Amino acid sequence: MRIAVLGAGAMGMLFGGYLSRKNEVWLVEISQERVDRINREGVKIREKEGDVRLYPRAVTSTKGLGTMDLILVFVKAMFTEEALRNNQHLIGENTCLMTLQNGAGHDRKLLSFAKPDRIIIGTTQHNSSIIENGYIHHGGIGLTSVGLLSGNSASLLPLAENFTACGLECVTCDEIQKQIWTKLFTNTAASALTAVLQVPLGFLMENDSAHGIMRQLCHEAVMVANAEGFARFDEADVLSGVEAVCRNAPNGYTSIYSDIRAGRRTEVDTISGSVVAAAKAQGLQVPCHEMLVALIHALEGKPRMD
Numbered sequence: 001m002r003i004a005v006l007g008a009g010a011m012g013m014l015f016g017g018y019l020s021r022k023n024e025v026w027l028v029e030i031s032q033e034r035v036d037r038i039n040r041e042g043v044k045i046r047e048k049e050g051d052v053r054l055y056p057r058a059v060t061s062t063k064g065l066g067t068m069d070l071i072l073v074f075v076k077a078m079f080t081e082e083a084l085r086n087n088q089h090l091i092g093e094n095t096c097l098m099t100l101q102n103g104a105g106h107d108r109k110l111l112s113f114a115k116p117d118r119i120i121i122g123t124t125q126h127n128s129s130i131i132e133n134g135y136i137h138h139g140g141i142g143l144t145s146v147g148l149l150s151g152n153s154a155s156l157l158p159l160a161e162n163f164t165a166c167g168l169e170c171v172t173c174d175e176i177q178k179q180i181w182t183k184l185f186t187n188t189a190a191s192a193l194t195a196v197l198q199v200p201l202g203f204l205m206e207n208d209s210a211h212g213i214m215r216q217l218c219h220e221a222v223m224v225a226n227a228e229g230f231a232r233f234d235e236a237d238v239l240s241g242v243e244a245v246c247r248n249a250p251n252g253y254t255s256i257y258s259d260i261r262a263g264r265r266t267e268v269d270t271i272s273g274s275v276v277a278a279a280k281a282q283g284l285q286v287p288c289h290e291m292l293v294a295l296i297h298a299l300e301g302k303p304r305m306d
Contacts, residue, residue, distance in 0.1 A: 001161060004028055004068045006083045006092050007075035008038065010128040010136050010255055011100070015072060017043035017054035021166045025056035026065060030088060035060050039078075039132035044135040053287060067092030068087055070159070073099045073110070073167060077270040080109045088113065096159075100124045100144065102187045102255070103270030104180055104278075107149050116150030120159075123183035124244070126168070128282070129253045139252030140245065143169055147176030178231040185225075185233075188272040188289065189217035189242050191254040195268075196295050198261060202250025205243060213288070220286040221275050227282040260299045268296040 005016040006212045008029035016027045023105075027043075029035050030104045038058035045052045075083045082103070090184055091097070091113055098120040099106040110119045125142020144163060145305070147153040153172040163170035173179050190204055197203065204210045213285040259266040267278045272293050 001069040001159075002066075002201065003072060004062060004065070004087065005056070005072045005074055006087060007073070007079075008034055009074060009076075010130045010258070011124075011126070012041045012072075012074035013038075013130075013136050014045065014126060014128040014138060015074065015100075015168065017045055017052075018166045018168050019163070020054050020056035021074065022162065023166070025169050026062065027056050027058040028060075028062055028083075029058055030060060031133070032060055034058070034133045041134055046131065046135070046137045062087050063092055065090060065178060068095050069095050070098060073097065073101060073106070076264065076265070077101055077103060077267045080106060081112065082098070084110070084113045087189075088248050092157075094118070096120055098122065098146065100146075101266055101270070102183070102191070104184055104274040106270070111145060111149075111233040117148060119149040119150045120146050120156065121149055121180065122146035122173075123179045124168075125183075126254045127249055127254065129258055137253075140249035142248075143175065145173045145179045146172055147173045147179070175231065181225045181228075181230060181233070182238075184274065185218060185238050186223055187256075188247050188275055188292070189214050189239075190246055191218065192268060192272045192292055192296060193258050194254050195256040195260045195266065196292065196299065198257065200257075201246040201252045201254070202251060205246045205250070214242065215239060216288045217292070219291055220279070224279045224282060224284055224286060225273055227284060228278060256296070260296065260302075263300070263303055265300055266296055268293055272296070 004026045005012045006028050008027040009051040035058040042055040052157030084281045095111045097114045107121050108270045129137050151175050156172045160170040218239045222233050256266050
């Protein structure tokens with residue numbers, strides 16, 4: 001497959017690197033320094049067993065590349081539409097657009113650039129953080145689930161098999177909105193909380209106060225998800241799943257943690273903010289989420305923490 005990955009951040013480099021094992025992959029990135037480093041040395045990935053080096057190509061401009069079979073969107077949520085507009089010439093009649101971005105509502109942005117039956121939405125349990133340009137830490141490993149916004153997701157089986165063959169275990173799912181909520185539980189109850197506390201995921205299991213906040217965030221999110229009616233979630237099961245993520249990657253640092261540490265804008269409005277928005281639509285109160293969103297926006301304005 002010909003694949004363009006928009007955004008060579010931690011997750012873009014992870015997926016672009018692994019997918020380059022069996023595909024033609026271009027990482028599209030605005031940083032010339034990062035592009036040069038990747039083209040010179042490849043993408044270096046720190047795994048538990050040691051470092052792995054993979055070799056996708058990296059570009060700052062996609063002019064002349066032609067249309068792609070797949071465009072994988074890994075830019076921050078607030079830059080999705082701009083990234084797609086700037087690279088619209090890569091989108092052909094049969095090009096699929098895929099988002100595995102954190103949070104919810106990304107599919108609405110992709111609809112401006114492709115038909116519903118060419119839009120793939122999904123979730124991934126992989127976790128990655130940047131060590132330095134071209135070098136990332138693969139902190140958490142798990143399943144990637146994908147489904148079509150419209151149509152039978154069984155047609156994505158060849159794509160899922162391709163991802164799996166590259167080392168990224170992938171399955172298709174017809175209840176993908178349920179999967180998105182499942183991932184959202186972890187992102188809003190754990191990832192966003194690590195950003196405020198500036199701690200790795202394992203801290204949320206070690207500290208009673210942090211764990212209590214995580215538990216309350218799960219409670220509010222499950223209440224909203226069940227009110228929306230896509231699926232029925234059991235609060236105890238949801239909490240257990242979030243706890244498992246924290247246990248399995250105790251030293252994992254999330255992207256939203258890294259954004260706060262570096263003084264960058266975050267994607268909190270499509271993560272915890274999406275729970276707040278859904279709660280308002282359902283006439284529900286989620287004070288813990290509202291406070292979390294406010295705290296993260298306040299922290300976005302702080303100087304970089306070294």
